Amino acid sequence: MNGQRLLVTGGAGFIGSNLANHLAEDNHVIALDDCYLGTPENLDDSVEFRRGSVLDDELPTDVDCVFHLAALSSYAMHEDDPTTGIRVNVEGFVNVVEQAREDGCDTVVYASTSSIYGNRTEPSPEDMDVEVNTGYEASKLARERYAEYFANHYDMSMAGMRFFSVYQGYGGAEGHKGEYANVIAQFADDIAHGRSPKIYGDGTQTRDFTHVNDVVRGLELAADHELNGVYNLGTGEPYDFDTVVELLNAELGAGVEPEYVENPIPDSVYVHDTCADPSKIHEATGWEPEIDFREGIRRVCAPYASEPL
Template sequence: MDGKRVLVTGGAGFIGSNLANYLAELNDVVVIDDLYLGTPENLDDSVEFHDASVLDDELPGSTDIDVLFHLAALSSRNMHEENPQQGVRVNVEGFVNTVEQVREQCDTVVYASTSSIYGSRTEPSPEDMEITAQTGYEASKLAREKYAEYYSNHYGMTMAGLRFFSVYQGYGGAEEHKGEYANIVAQFADEIVNGQSPGIFGDGSQTRDFTHIDDIVRGLEAAADHRLDGIYNLGTGERYDFNTVVGLLNEELGTDVEPEYIETPFDDYVHDTLADSTKMREATGWEPQIDFEEGIERVCAPYK
């Protein structure tokens, strides 16, 4: 993508800032973020930043937009459960409000959904499998997908919903400001370096499909370039358990820190995730390029 005017909501956050900085090399990039879980320090000087909410009546910088990347959200189960009403407002109303403000000029939208709606699965999860909302967060993202379907059918817009799988980069990137909401790879690495035992729910056998931020950014760009419509997974198709993550981090950092096992605090905890990204691969040629071992090296590099 080049020569476009691009709006990234939630663009000062982890995924959004990586996307905005990447696209700013060849495009005019505008970022809107209310700084609930983002910081403008993540952004390059070439990015136009506005401290604003996706719920605002008039979104600054939203004129003459060619592509909208809508990443703004209360982006986890716990964030949403702390204030379900606000979660719905941000995740659903904020999405509709933003699309409404750009749709007369922009017909290409790429937005964040979630892989959480697949629940706990050790088999690859395809986009067309039967799903049910187990949490308010999942319900809000499913509502977002349905509104996207409406905009596609009613207005002919291309609305690509991407279900990300366990995105990580490390505190040397743009995750540190997320604190307890950062990916466990980033949290565990920082704790191990500081001689602290990573806290793991259960016995550490739970697994995730860890996907490096660079692969996610390329997937977001590919979805816009190919003007995808519908729902697409972004994940590696490989899974690692948390005990293995701790072992790989110790090996890379030259440490020997044991985890601390904690009772799982809620019943709807997702034990396993695994992506089937066949649909995305066939539509765009996208493939994950950073395997987990290389990703671990990148996470640990700033500590050496």
């Protein structure tokens, strides 16, 4: 993208700020955020920051493309306050897209989730049957249905990106998320400071860990190609939590053992394994992950090199 006016909602958050900073190299980027999970400190000076909610009446949607990443993004947030969860994730989505449409913007790229695939050790294609077990999953699936409505009724380009386990580490924009950060960030910080990372269950659960830089490229390509429908953004190469701890220890030169604790999330809703089938986004745009897992681990651990273990 080059020379365009762009809006990133949730733009001061983890993925949003990485996207906004990247796009601002060649575009005028507005980052909208209410600072619940984000902070303007994540943003470069070249990004125009607007503090506000996706539920506001007057939004800066007079743009060429909207990247809608704002969301309450965890199971716990939705269980603690289901009404707010649905307002932000669904009503906020419709509000942003409708204002964009009225302002003449017909290209939207938005965040969905891979959680709706449930437990899968095999690659999950976009056309497989999905189900909803949590309020968070329900809100993201509702987004996909409303996106279908905007695409079919108003001929808008609506690309839903089903994120898998996106990470960067506390040395990046994940630092502000704290306990809501990816487990790689949390485990790395624990090990670097001599604390035992807490693993739910026995450590055999797997995630398709995808570096945020690869996700940012996927989001930009989806906009460039004016995609419609839903697309996986994942590597197709999952790793279990025990292996994550092992690799982090090796990179940090540490030997910290994990602590295995009872999973506070009910087994009926806990996603034990995830694995992407990224072939659809690859065929549509040529996207494929460029940062392999061991390189990603090295990048997560690099900021701790100057700290004493």
